Amino acid sequence: MSSSSRRARRQRAPLVWALPAVVVAFLFHYAAVAAGGWYAFTDWNGLTAPNYVGLANFRAILTNPDAVGALVNTLSLAIGFVIATNVIGLVLALVLNARLRSRFFLRSLFFAPVAISSLAIGYVWQFILEAQGPLNTLLGFVGLQSFQRVWTADPFFSLWSVWLVMVWQFAGLCMAFYLAGLQSIPVELNEAAAVDGASSWRRFRRITFPLLAPAATISISVTTILGLRAFDQVMSLTRGGPGYASETLTTQIYKQTFVFGNFGYGAAFALVLTFLVLAVSGAQILVLRARENRL
Amino acid sequence: MGQHRYTLKTYGLELLLLGLAALWCVPFYYLSIVAVKPDMEVFTAPMSFPSEVRWDNFSRAWEGTAGVSLGTALANSIIVTVGSVALLIFFGSLTAYVISRNRQRLAGWLYTFFVVGIILPYQLAVVPLFSSMRSLGLVGNQIGLIVLYTGLFLPMAVFLYSGFVRALPVDYEEAAEVDGATRSRIFFRIVFPLLRPITATVAVMTGLLIWNDFFMQLIFLSGSQSPTLPVAIYGFVGEFTARWNMVFAAVLVSLVPILGFYLVAQRQLIQGFTGGVKS
Numbered sequence: 001m002s003s004s005s006r007r008a009r010r011q012r013a014p015l016v017w018a019l020p021a022v023v024v025a026f027l028f029h030y031a032a033v034a035a036g037g038w039y040a041f042t043d044w045n046g047l048t049a050p051n052y053v054g055l056a057n058f059r060a061i062l063t064n065p066d067a068v069g070a071l072v073n074t075l076s077l078a079i080g081f082v083i084a085t086n087v088i089g090l091v092l093a094l095v096l097n098a099r100l101r102s103r104f105f106l107r108s109l110f111f112a113p114v115a116i117s118s119l120a121i122g123y124v125w126q127f128i129l130e131a132q133g134p135l136n137t138l139l140g141f142v143g144l145q146s147f148q149r150v151w152t153a154d155p156f157f158s159l160w161s162v163w164l165v166m167v168w169q170f171a172g173l174c175m176a177f178y179l180a181g182l183q184s185i186p187v188e189l190n191e192a193a194a195v196d197g198a199s200s201w202r203r204f205r206r207i208t209f210p211l212l213a214p215a216a217t218i219s220i221s222v223t224t225i226l227g228l229r230a231f232d233q234v235m236s237l238t239r240g241g242p243g244y245a246s247e248t249l250t251t252q253i254y255k256q257t258f259v260f261g262n263f264g265y266g267a268a269f270a271l272v273l274t275f276l277v278l279a280v281s282g283a284q285i286l287v288l289r290a291r292e293n294r295l
Numbered sequence: 296m297g298q299h300r301y302t303l304k305t306y307g308l309e310l311l312l313l314g315l316a317a318l319w320c321v322p323f324y325y326l327s328i329v330a331v332k333p334d335m336e337v338f339t340a341p342m343s344f345p346s347e348v349r350w351d352n353f354s355r356a357w358e359g360t361a362g363v364s365l366g367t368a369l370a371n372s373i374i375v376t377v378g379s380v381a382l383l384i385f386f387g388s389l390t391a392y393v394i395s396r397n398r399q400r401l402a403g404w405l406y407t408f409f410v411v412g413i414i415l416p417y418q419l420a421v422v423p424l425f426s427s428m429r430s431l432g433l434v435g436n437q438i439g440l441i442v443l444y445t446g447l448f449l450p451m452a453v454f455l456y457s458g459f460v461r462a463l464p465v466d467y468e469e470a471a472e473v474d475g476a477t478r479s480r481i482f483f484r485i486v487f488p489l490l491r492p493i494t495a496t497v498a499v500m501t502g503l504l505i506w507n508d509f510f511m512q513l514i515f516l517s518g519s520q521s522p523t524l525p526v527a528i529y530g531f532v533g534e535f536t537a538r539w540n541m542v543f544a545a546v547l548v549s550l551v552p553i554l555g556f557y558l559v560a561q562r563q564l565i566q567g568f569t570g571g572v573k574s
Binding site (some may be wrong): 013014015017018020021022024025027028029030031032033035036037039046095096099100101102106108109110111112113114115116117118119120121123124125127128132133134137168173176177179180218229231232235236249250253254257258263266267270271273274277278281 | 301305308309312313316319320321322323325326329341342386387389390392393394395396397399401402405408409411412414415416418419420421422423424425426443445446447449450453478503506507509510513514517524525528529532539542543546549550553554556557561564565568569
């Protein structure tokens with residue numbers, strides 16, 4: 001490229017046109033995150049001037065069993081969610097990548113819940129899981145009365161009700177990631193291996209599965225963030241209850257800050273969540289990228 | 296893999312998957328039948344098919360509660376979503392064009408600046424955003440939410456547009472330049488129309504995320520007389536405790552526009568989500 005056309009291009013796109021967006025992104029992301037990080041070390045109540053209190057908010061979180069419970073719930077929910085959605089999504093993608101006549105219809109059906117409001121969906125599931133709801137009716141019908149319970153009000157199962165609904169909603173998203181990955185694998189590779197007499201399981205182990213690494217990186221990272229940020233489904237299914245049994249970090253951020261007015265304490269929860277998201281997704285990207293590079 | 300015969304095994308697999316799909320549809324099934332049940336039947340026979348279809352559940356849900364009608368909420372959701380998406384398309388495309396076509400080192404840094412913006416979590420930003428927007432009078436109204444969503448999703452819009460602009464040949468722009476077109480004319484008349492596929496993806500992606508978002512709307516609109524759909528539905532459930540037919544009628548009304556939209560735009564939506572897999 002000649003230097004004159006390069007100069008012309010530079011003039012065509014003056015950087016100053018980007019200024020409004022840069023200012024907005026700076027304020028809404030960088031400045032707001034920095035301010036939020038600072039509030040986490042104050043006793044701010046949202047009205048009067050904040051006072052610096054050092055690590056007091058974090059000490060309060062670590063010594064409060066309910067707050068630690070919210071942290072543990074968030075981690076269990078996220079881990080369970082990532083495993084279930086990715087396993088189901090991968091299986092759906094493998095089955096729906098080829099052969100089946102209804103594959104296009106089934107793909108849009110399994111992806112449909114992704115497009116829908118998590119809050120609205122949570123209410124439908126609350127009905128399904130309630131005392132006289134369809135699930136308990138079914139359990140009674142097949143003679144498993146001892147398993148009947150109000151699932152969303154059960155100290156153990158309330159969190160896993162949230163998990164179930166989230167998995168139902170987002171397994172289709174993982175399916176779409178893995179389908180996109182499968183479609184980027186050259187058909188010739190599998191054909192050549194088949195000609196050489198490799199069994200279909202061996203072809204999956206040695207060709208398909210390793211080449212899905214980029215899709216897995218994205219799918220696992222996205223579901224991890226969705227899992228760690230769980231909010232809508234908790235609010236519509238359990239509102240964090242019974243007691244604190246299904247509280248998550250995000251519901252605590254909301255309640256502490258906007259219901260109880262503990263802006264500083266709420267910001268401390270947000271900072272914990274932020275570190276969790278950054279640490280987990282950073283570690284994942286390093287590990288998964290390393291796996292991609294080894295291939 | 297040319298030998299894709301439709302064997303008995305494939306047939307079995309197909310039936311298995313259709314069975315799983317039917318199981319996946321159970322929530323939609325209950326949503327539809329309960330929404331048209333008569334009031335008493337919700338308690339006496341919650342599972343059964345409705346003995347009579349009560350279409351007036353929809354009109355009763357539409358009227359809403361506490362002076363907030365579902366129609367108002369629907370209109371508010373449309374205003375917020377359309378307003379934010381329009382601003383995101385304008386600033387996103389312009390900014391991505393500028394930083395992708397510019398060869399100064401600063402342009403590369405700006406790209407990184409936006410990408411990092413996507414990763415920074417909004418949960419930490421929400422407390423200071425709420426307090427500063429409250430002092431500017433931007434809490435409790437649609438304008439505040441439009442400003443908020445534009446700010447929050449701008450890095451994502453810039454990122455999506457940048458990938459597309461980079462792959463776009465410069466020939467048209469150079470030809471227009473030779474013809475003496477001004478810089479703004481080149482962008483709006485030549486470049487922007489060429490961006491149509493990615494504009495569709497950006498609109499569908501951000502539109503859906505904004506339409507369905509509950510966290511921000513709950514915080515910025517709680518107690519407001521002009522709620523959006525998720526906030527209104529949240530309020531309905533508090534009001535209509537256990538009156539599932541009313542709740543489901545309202546939920547169904549809120550889902551119909553999205554399901555219709557999904558049927559039309561699912562390709563862009565899936566592309567928007569999975570675009571990163573191929574690169």
